[in-house]
Amino acid sequence: MKFNKVWLMLVLSLSFVLVLAACGGGDGDTGTDDESANDDNGEETVSGPQSGGTITAGMYSAPGHQFNPLFYSDAYEANILSFTHEQLVQLDQDLQWAPSLAESWEINEDYTEITFTLNDGITWQDGEPFTADDVVFTYETIMDEDYVAAGGVRTSYVVKLDTVEALDPQTVKFTYTESNVNAIFDASFYIVPKHIFGDVPLAEMPDHSASRRAGEVIGTGPYQLTDMLENEQYVLTAYEGYWQGTPYLDGITWRVIEQSVMPGLLESGEIDMIAEPNGVPAADFERVDALDNITTFVTQDFGYQYMGFKLHHRTADDVENGVIDPDNWIENEKLSDVRVRQAIVYAINREGIVNGLLFGMGDVLNAHFPAASWAFDEDAPEKYEYSPETAEALLDDAGYVDQNGDGFREDPDGNEWVLNLDYPTGNQVRERSAPIIVENLEAVGIKVDLRNPREAGPHFDMLEKDNTDWDLYLAGWSLSAADPDPSGIFLSTDAYNYTRWNDPHSDELIKKGVQAPEAFDQDYRREVYAEWAHYVSEQVPQVFLYSNTSNYAYNAKLQNVKEYPSTIYTDSHLWYLEQ
Structure with missing residues (x-):
């Protein structure tokens, strides 16, 4: 078989490493100069990442029309949020915590405090600066006694949280009521913009236009939800001001499709990707894996x-x-x-x-x-x-x-x-x-x-x-x-x-x-x-x-897809279509 496969019965070992500090993060520039060469006929060709083009991805059910991370509840909504919003940290290929919105962090000896230093130059998709105040607002909203009544279900992130405070615009500290083994995980929730929701009563937040309406949903991610035809398609457009560099792709369109037609659409090129939450059905996998224009990736599902x-x-x-x-x-x-x-x-x-x-x-x-x-x-x-x-x-x-x-x-x-x-x-x-x-x-x-x-x-x-x-x-x-x-x-x-x-x-x-x-x-x-x-x-x-198993499939021309055990969506701003 041609697919790049993680052995299905492999039990992935996630070492519990007590890392007191982690450093890294993007320098705000993902662009590289395209290299030109000549083919055997003397015609100029381009190698390396190229900008432009869009891809179409398919999912089998429509999102529940909630694009505010504080209130989303299904995996189809998560397909949108994975590209529009970000977290302080993210998992890497070894299932270890790596920098994202935060460039580094320090944890005290008894794991009751964790302090994050945020990356410089991050802006929301409307151009407003991202700061520690946004992190505080996100977590204080989840901690609010009226959060569940408003429809929120993410309370597990704040069970041990005592306070979250902005020490300065680039530094935020989480303090827990007791030693917290999962301190980093609990600080890994999607962040929402305070300048959009700060004056909105919590009970009204789920139905606010910035939670539901394309063009008004604002994140820090590489793509913005700019248009949608409910229950049919959802259009993500590259955010040119993205802090890690303008995405190579112009955009990603999610289409809601029937599973039965998925193989044919992949073969014809009408869709370019099938991934989360259900991937390629096992009944269709052999057919999809045999397609010359498709790359497949199989990993053991965590769900x-x-x-x-x-x-x-x-x-x-x-x-x-x-x-x-x-x-x-x-x-x-x-x-x-x-x-x-x-x-x-x-x-x-x-x-x-x-x-x-x-x-x-x-x-x-x-x-x-x-x-x-x-x-x-x-x-x-x-x-x-x-x-x-x-x-x-x-x-x-x-x-x-x-x-x-x-x-x-x-x-x-x-x-x-x-x-x-x-x-x-x-x-x-x-x-x-x-x-x-x-x-x-x-x-x-x-x-x-x-x-x-x-x-x-x-x-x-x-x-x-x-x-x-x-x-x-x-x-x-x-x-x-x-x-x-x-x-x-x-x-x-x-x-x-x-x-x-x-x-x-x-x-x-x-x-x-x-x-x-x-x-x-x-x-x-x-x-x-x-x-x-x-x-x-x-x-x-x-x-x-x-x-x-999670059976993912994507257009063979789509490059820089990171096949991690938990997702293939990481660093989607680096995706590009090979010419």
């Missing part, structure tokens, strides 16, 4: 697909007020028995989904950590091999039996027992797995109402707002490659705890995993996460389905 259990629902008042208080939650009795949840895992032929729908380009998952993570421990979680017989025995033991002879089980009180299943469009494998899951569950007597799929944006909006008739749902997580800390998803009080799992022991173990000073030892953390993974697999707050 996974799952079927969530809505174990609790928030009250209508809490949803309206943006409150996440487990003490107020209403238990979903249809899924309260752990034996029922375990039975559901046994009943689903996950290996069949991987082999049949992913063509073997993935792995069945039994815990939160995929193989790409250093926290992955194959032996830690319970293994749920496909076993309808075990599922039936567990359901019988829990008192869920077919009492009226219709082929479906009633609950222990003899009432009809139907589980609703909701899922989004956009990911063909996920869409095709939904009826397979229903078939598997009905084979053991569980009646499922498979509801019509929705676009990803509305699906996740309803999921976040805890619609009270939801029982089962399909979704996926794109996990951070920087650190495996699961607190942003699994802590009971976290906004992204969509299952509304309320388990004090799980919370205790998650917090133990980042407890200083012990957690400065990666072996300690690995042991804690193995214990947590085992516990989660026993309690089954969700069905871990599979982790697939």
